[in-house]
Amino acid sequence: MASRLPRLRSSSPTMPAASLKRKAIAEEEEEELYQPRKLPAVGVTGPVRPPKPLQPNRTATNLSKSSSSTNVPKPLTVPRAPNMMTRSSSGVRGTSAPPSQPNVSNRPTSFRTGATGTRTTATSRTVSGPSRATSGRGSDDQRFADFQAKLNSLETAQAAEAARFESERAKVVELQENQRAMSSQLAAAKDLELSRKAELNIASDEIANLKKKHAREVMDLEIDLQKKDRLLRDANEDLRICRSDLERERGTVSSLKATISHQSNAQLTLSTENHSLQTQNTALHAEVDAYARKLTESNILRESAERRVAELEGEAMESEAYRRKLHNMVQELKGNIRVFCRVRPVLPSDASPFPSGSGSGSNSPVPTSVEDKESLKADMSFPDRRDRKEIVIRSSSESATGQERIENHNFSFDRVFEPESTQAEVFEEISMLAQSCIDGYNVCIFAYGQTGSGKSFTMEGGSNEATQGMIPRAVEKVFRVAEDLKTKGWEYRIEGQFLEIYNETINDLLGKGDFDKKKHDIKHDPKTGSTRVTDITVMSLQSPSQVRSLLAVAQSRRSVAATLMNERSSRSHSVFTLRISGTNASTGESCEGCLNLVDLAGSERINVSFGNGFGTGSANGGGSSDKERLKETQSINKSLSALGDVIAALGEKGDKGDKHIPYRNSKLTYLLQNSLSGNSKTLMVLNLSPLAAHSSESLTSLRFATKVNNTTIGTARKQTRSA
Numbered sequence: 080m081a082s083r084l085p086r087l088r089s090s091s092p093t094m095p096a097a098s099l100k101r102k103a104i105a106e107e108e109e110e111e112l113y114q115p116r117k118l119p120a121v122g123v124t125g126p127v128r129p130p131k132p133l134q135p136n137r138t139a140t141n142l143s144k145s146s147s148s149t150n151v152p153k154p155l156t157v158p159r160a161p162n163m164m165t166r167s168s169s170g171v172r173g174t175s176a177p178p179s180q181p182n183v184s185n186r187p188t189s190f191r192t193g194a195t196g197t198r199t200t201a202t203s204r205t206v207s208g209p210s211r212a213t214s215g216r217g218s219d220d221q222r223f224a225d226f227q228a229k230l231n232s233l234e235t236a237q238a239a240e241a242a243r244f245e246s247e248r249a250k251v252v253e254l255q256e257n258q259r260a261m262s263s264q265l266a267a268a269k270d271l272e273l274s275r276k277a278e279l280n281i282a283s284d285e286i287a288n289l290k291k292k293h294a295r296e297v298m299d300l301e302i303d304l305q306k307k308d309r310l311l312r313d314a315n316e317d318l319r320i321c322r323s324d325l326e327r328e329r330g331t332v333s334s335l336k337a338t339i340s341h342q343s344n345a346q347l348t349l350s351t352e353n354h355s356l357q358t359q360n361t362a363l364h365a366e367v368d369a370y371a372r373k374l375t376e377s378n379i380l381r382e383s384a385e386r387r388v389a390e391l392e393g394e395a396m397e398s399e400a401y402r403r404k405l406h407n408m409v410q411e412l413k414g415n416i417r418v419f420c421r422v423r424p425v426l427p428s429d430a431s432p433f434p435s436g437s438g439s440g441s442n443s444p445v446p447t448s449v450e451d452k453e454s455l456k457a458d459m460s461f462p463d464r465r466d467r468k469e470i471v472i473r474s475s476s477e478s479a480t481g482q483e484r485i486e487n488h489n490f491s492f493d494r495v496f497e498p499e500s501t502q503a504e505v506f507e508e509i510s511m512l513a514q515s516c517i518d519g520y521n522v523c524i525f526a527y528g529q530t531g532s533g534k535s536f537t538m539e540g541g542s543n544e545a546t547q548g549m550i551p552r553a554v555e556k557v558f559r560v561a562e563d564l565k566t567k568g569w570e571y572r573i574e575g576q577f578l579e580i581y582n583e584t585i586n587d588l589l590g591k592g593d594f595d596k597k598k599h600d601i602k603h604d605p606k607t608g609s610t611r612v613t614d615i616t617v618m619s620l621q622s623p624s625q626v627r628s629l630l631a632v633a634q635s636r637r638s639v640a641a642t643l644m645n646e647r648s649s650r651s652h653s654v655f656t657l658r659i660s661g662t663n664a665s666t667g668e669s670c671e672g673c674l675n676l677v678d679l680a681g682s683e684r685i686n687v688s689f690g691n692g693f694g695t696g697s698a699n700g701g702g703s704s705d706k707e708r709l710k711e712t713q714s715i716n717k718s719l720s721a722l723g724d725v726i727a728a729l730g731e732k733g734d735k736g737d738k739h740i741p742y743r744n745s746k747l748t749y750l751l752q753n754s755l756s757g758n759s760k761t762l763m764v765l766n767l768s769p770l771a772a773h774s775s776e777s778l779t780s781l782r783f784a785t786k787v788n789n790t791t792i793g794t795a796r797k798q799t800r801s802a
């Protein structure tokens with residue numbers, strides 16, 4: 080029976096397995112330690128792992144521990160011989176144990192495991208069977224000896240190994256030192272690396288910023304470049320234009336040079352001439368100076384003469400004004416009826432077959448040339464250029480012997496107005512009369528003349544301001560004076576009426592009823608000297624503009640009443656009356672004046688001899704078979720004759736003082752009784768036609784007006800009352 084020996088666990092006879100393994104690890108670590116480590120790549124971002132501190136070598140520690148415990152190897156416990164008989168059940172290995180190994184003899188029965196020194200007791204293993212213990216004791220001893228020898232050699236080897244281990248440990252320590260140094264170097268290198276990385280980052284940022292800046296600068300430079308390109312193009316264009324200009328200017332300069340050279344020659348000639356002229360000029364200057372001195376002296380003389388003339392003119396004007404004033408005073412003292420004569424201009428319609436004044440009443444505007452106009456004109460002249468008081472008509476007639484006899488008929492009035500005279504000029508002369516009614520006088524202005532001679536134009540006038548006649552102007556004047564006198568305490572009431580006398584019937588031109596129907600009577604108040612017409616429209620006038628509309632109403636009523644055969648305005652007398660009554664509250668005075676503006680019917684229908692008292696004339700239109708026409712002609716004759724009679728009687732009364740005045744012979748004279756009496760101021764405007772065809776009629780009118788002008792009807796008296 081083969082005994083079973085305890086088996087050794089060691090795998091290597093020469094070196095314990097743990098030691099070998101530790102050695103291999105130590106070598107590996109050493110190898111690792113000397114292996115060059117790769118530094119992280121520059122620019123790699125991310126946290127840099129700090130180097131791990133080196134761990135103390137566990138193997139080395141174990142080794143040192145083990146060395147301290149194994150420096151003196153403990154003697155091996157001699158295994159006791161197995162007691163076959165008293166084999167404990169615990170130390171018996173099961174029969175199921177494998178058969179002995181061929182190399183079991185080489186194995187130690189027990190061994191210390193390196194550092195721990197754990198001892199495995201060989202006796203713990205027992206060989207079953209008594210045969211085996213008895214037969215193998217000698218071999219066991221042998222084996223034990225061998226084993227011991229081997230153990231010794233192993234211990235020797237172990238000692239050698241320990242020595243070697245010591246040297247290795249020293250090396251390890253040294254290596255650890257190196258490693259520490261290297262670690263610190265590595266840490267420093269990593270710090271350096273970190274700082275370099277930071278610097279690198281800063282540098283990168285700077286580079287990026289610089290790149291951006293550079294890009295911006297490049298962009299700016301490109302823009303600049305584009306601008307400069309444009310400027311360059313413009314400059315090139317300017318240069319091109321300048322070059323062309325220069326070329327042109329060169330051409331001009333060359334032509335100018337030619338001209339200059341030509342002019343230089345001319346200048347030479349001229350300077351020669353100039354020199355001689357200067358000589359002449361000097362001589363002339365001397366003469367001029369002499370003349371200038373004379374002229375200055377003459378100017379002084381002329382200025383003093385002009386001053387003297389101005390003084391004399393002023394004196395003359397003052398004298399004239401004074402003379403006029405005296406004349407008016409004389410006229411007023413004499414009490415004459417004043418007479419103005421006005422000749423109208425030739426009208427285009429005068430060239431028609433029925434010129435105005437012919438009785439047809441046609442006034443259609445037929446154009447006519449200047450030559451035609453001149454041929455139509457009567458031979459009239461106005462010799463008194465200063466006072467404008469004279470009119471001369473030349474007439475030719477056949478003498479008894481058949482020879483042509485030319486006569487000059489001279490007439491003189493208070494004022495003669497030529498055809499060119501204006502309405503304003505006429506009114507200037509009669510404005511004082513308008514003012515007189517404010518002062519309490521009765522004034523009568525009547526227009527006398529043949530049909531178409533300008534009576535209506537003079538009294539009523541045209542539609543615009545320049546042509547408006549005596550009625551609107553007189554009214555305006557009255558209102559203006561009344562307004563001025565308000566400051567002196569005067570308050571005025573102004574009333575107006577407008578009537579016509581046709582066929583000895585009074586018609587209200589401002590009324591509403593039919594003409595020739597209503598009966599109007601004339602009433603005089605001998606106390607106040609005022610005249611009233613019954614049932615006549617009397618309008619209270621507040622402003623001059625009212626008078627214009629009043630005249631328009633009268634005109635439209637007359638037009639309605641007119642027939643083709645009957646031009647009413649020519650065959651009736653129209654009388655516009657302005658009654659002015661004023662009171663002065665501060666002085667207690669009151670006054671009442673009356674202004675009558677009369678447009679008489681055409682005078683050509685009477686053919687009177689003023690010398691026998693105006694009453695025996697026969698009508699021009701007496702040949703008319705029309706009964707109505709005859710009637711109106713007779714009425715006109717009657718009223719105009721009555722007017723002549725009244726004026727003649729007034730003149731005679733002035734001489735004798737007891738003459739009857741036939742006011743009642745016509746409605747016209749009866750109406751104007753208070754305005755024609757010696758208490759009144761009367762003005763007759765004689766209107767004349769300028770036409771040669773009307774010369775005979777004009778002469779008749781002029782003779783009538785002259786006799787009126789020579790009539791003295793007494794001194795005008797103011798109608799004032801004291802309170």
Ligand SMILES: Nc1ncnc2c1ncn2[C@@H]1O[C@H](COP(=O)(O)OP(=O)(O)OP(=O)(O)O)[C@@H](O)[C@H]1O
Nearest residue numbers: 423424442529530531532533534535536648649681
């Ligand atoms: N001084 C003048 N300047 C311009 N035109 C005038 C002048 N006088 C009269 N006329 C014109 O002559 C024409 C006749 O004038 P107007 O009707 O005043 O005459 P008359 O004497 O009143 O006639 P009748 O007796 O028929 O009324 C009108 O067309 C008028 O405009």
